[in-house]
Amino acid sequence: MSKKILLINPWIHDFAAYDFWIKPLGLLYLGGLLRQNGHEINFIDCLDPYHPAMPKDGHKRPQRHSSGRGKFFRQIIPKPDSLKMISKNYCRYGIPPEIFREELKNRQDMDIVLITSMMTYWYPGVFEAIKIIKEVLPLVPVVLGGKYATLCYDHAVKYSGADFVIAGSGEKPVLQLLKDLFGEEPSFLPDNESLDSLPYPAFDLIRNIDQLPITTSRGCPYQCSYCASHIFNDKFRRRNPIKVVDEIEYWQNKTGVKNFSFYDDALLVNPREMIIPLLYEVQKRNLSCQFHCPNGLHLRDIDKQLCKLLYDSGFKTIRFGFETADFQRQKQTGGKVINEELSNGVRHLKNAGYKTEDIGIYLLCGLPGQSAKEVNDSIEFVRECGAKPLLAEYSPIPGTKMWAEAVTASPFDIQKEPLYHNNSLLPCRNNDFSYAVYEELKKKLKNN
Numbered sequence: 001m002s003k004k005i006l007l008i009n010p011w012i013h014d015f016a017a018y019d020f021w022i023k024p025l026g027l028l029y030l031g032g033l034l035r036q037n038g039h040e041i042n043f044i045d046c047l048d049p050y051h052p053a054m055p056k057d058g059h060k061r062p063q064r065h066s067s068g069r070g071k072f073f074r075q076i077i078p079k080p081d082s083l084k085m086i087s088k089n090y091c092r093y094g095i096p097p098e099i100f101r102e103e104l105k106n107r108q109d110m111d112i113v114l115i116t117s118m119m120t121y122w123y124p125g126v127f128e129a130i131k132i133i134k135e136v137l138p139l140v141p142v143v144l145g146g147k148y149a150t151l152c153y154d155h156a157v158k159y160s161g162a163d164f165v166i167a168g169s170g171e172k173p174v175l176q177l178l179k180d181l182f183g184e185e186p187s188f189l190p191d192n193e194s195l196d197s198l199p200y201p202a203f204d205l206i207r208n209i210d211q212l213p214i215t216t217s218r219g220c221p222y223q224c225s226y227c228a229s230h231i232f233n234d235k236f237r238r239r240n241p242i243k244v245v246d247e248i249e250y251w252q253n254k255t256g257v258k259n260f261s262f263y264d265d266a267l268l269v270n271p272r273e274m275i276i277p278l279l280y281e282v283q284k285r286n287l288s289c290q291f292h293c294p295n296g297l298h299l300r301d302i303d304k305q306l307c308k309l310l311y312d313s314g315f316k317t318i319r320f321g322f323e324t325a326d327f328q329r330q331k332q333t334g335g336k337v338i339n340e341e342l343s344n345g346v347r348h349l350k351n352a353g354y355k356t357e358d359i360g361i362y363l364l365c366g367l368p369g370q371s372a373k374e375v376n377d378s379i380e381f382v383r384e385c386g387a388k389p390l391l392a393e394y395s396p397i398p399g400t401k402m403w404a405e406a407v408t409a410s411p412f413d414i415q416k417e418p419l420y421h422n423n424s425l426l427p428c429r430n431n432d433f434s435y436a437v438y439e440e441l442k443k444k445l446k447n448n
């Protein structure tokens with residue numbers, strides 16, 4: 001017997017949030033799988049920038065960019081007690097709660113609700129959504145999964161208000177839960193060893209599709225000490241590149257979408273295995289796409305041929321994870337890249353046609369024990385190479401190798417309160433790295 005399943009992408013509560021090609025990919029993957037198993041899938045996207053029921057007065061339509069990024073709706077809300085000392089506005093990003101409530105009222109006949117979660121410090125938006133779901137649909141079981149639920153499992157069990165909390169990949173546990181709760185035997189089980197056996201994400205449920213996320217893999221072969229990739233996926237698994245192009249072509253034909261964002265942790269690793277055959281296939285089929293990589297790419301395997309291929313195939317937004325120019329820290333944190341690889345990579349990218357402002361280089365700042373000078377030197381080094389430095393403020397993540405050091409370095413109780421993982425607090429910054437110094441660095445980046 002098919003069940004009626006409601007998927008929810010909750011709000012973001014934060015000091016700032018920008019839709020940098022953000023979509024709830026994991027949740028929509030689950031939607032695709034459950035639909036394949038014969039269930040009816042419904043979706044409420046609290047972050048929907050195009051919601052038709054938005055009141056016209058007082059809520060300006062958010063500005064959107066044709067490539068699929070842009071602003072969210074936002075409302076200023078009271079700060080949680082633990083963030084009272086920060087003098088910035090705190091906001092709910094997404095549709096107003098009244099609209100969410102209305103949407104829920106129209107879905108009284110749901111059998112189960114699945115709600116996702118992103119950043120650990122965005123949990124208040126998840127809790128607010130669960131509270132309203134429980135008011136409007138008191139008898140419907142609520143299942144919470146996603147990144148916050150995985151990284152802060154005990155916190156989520158204790159405080160979220162969800163009936164079930166699931167950590168890690170959701171595919172198998174969700175099917176198991178439907179069996180336990182409703183006696184539903186899965187009619188389709190994906191092959192654990194093959195990502196290509198997963199049905200496509202239920203992207204058709206998104207209103208006004210302006211861009212779609214694609215992933216060619218799960219996990220990463222590296223294990224950097226600040227990164228949680230290995231917690232979500234213990235192995236690096238890849239799809240067949242031709243099957244990825246089948247998916248791109250399918251969505252392009254079905255929706256007309258041109259812009260795709262890659263969500264991989266390690267898209268460019270061993271390019272002959274994935275990105276090179278993938279892009280040759282895109283060219284062979286004459287697909288006209290624009291690709292965006294908001295997530296940091298690897299620099300190590302960048303060469304002349306790959307750069308030309310990226311440029312010719314429509315890679316518009318490229319960002320690389322460099323993190324620091326300090327050799328000792330590069331080594332200590334996992335050795336994914338060294339300075340020479342950045343300078344060579346940028347040279348090849350420029351020769352292929354990219355301009356300085358096209359080549360964004362992420363630099364971590366506010367790592368435990370990291371001096372302001374190190375960040376400043378890294379900015380200078382990126383500039384000397386001819387690329388654009390972008391500061392990525394460090395967010396401490398439970399379960400990572402750097403966690404113990406982060407706990408010691410932070411004046412905040414990051415173990416107890418995930419709100420303190422918020423990267424805009426620079427929660428683990430070094431003593432010499434004051435907010436004033438940080439503001440200076442940001443100003444310096446803006447002025448050039």
Ligand code: B12
Pocket residue numbers: 016017018020021022023024025026027029030114115116117118119120121143144145146147148150151166168169170171173174215219226227228229232262263264265294295392393394395396397421423
């Ligand atoms: C793509 C990505 C982004 C995209 C946005 C995508 C998005 N929708 O979240 C962009 C580039 C914008 C981004 C930005 C940032 N990100 Co990011 N991002 C990722 C990344 C690489 C992949 C996420 C993803 O979609 N994976 C693919 C899908 C298929 O997996 P999934 O979502 O996990 O879903 C599975 C399970 O979680 C589960 N599941 C999901 N929902 C549900 C629901 C239910 C009910 C159930 C049962 C299961 C379930 O099942 C799914 C299928 O198996 C992750 C790392 C990772 N490997 O997960 C980091 C990650 C989430 N990001 C991280 C960070 C730090 C950031 C930044 C702060 C970086 C910075 N310093 O600037 C910014 C902050 C963004 C902001 N303030 O606006 C951290 C999280 C930190 C934290 N404290 O929570 C991560 C974990 C990376 C890391 N450093 O280790 N990010």
Ligand code: SF4
Pocket residue numbers: 220221222223224227228229265266321334336
């Ligand atoms: S290379 Fe990137 S994705 Fe892989 S572990 Fe390091 S930071 Fe995480």
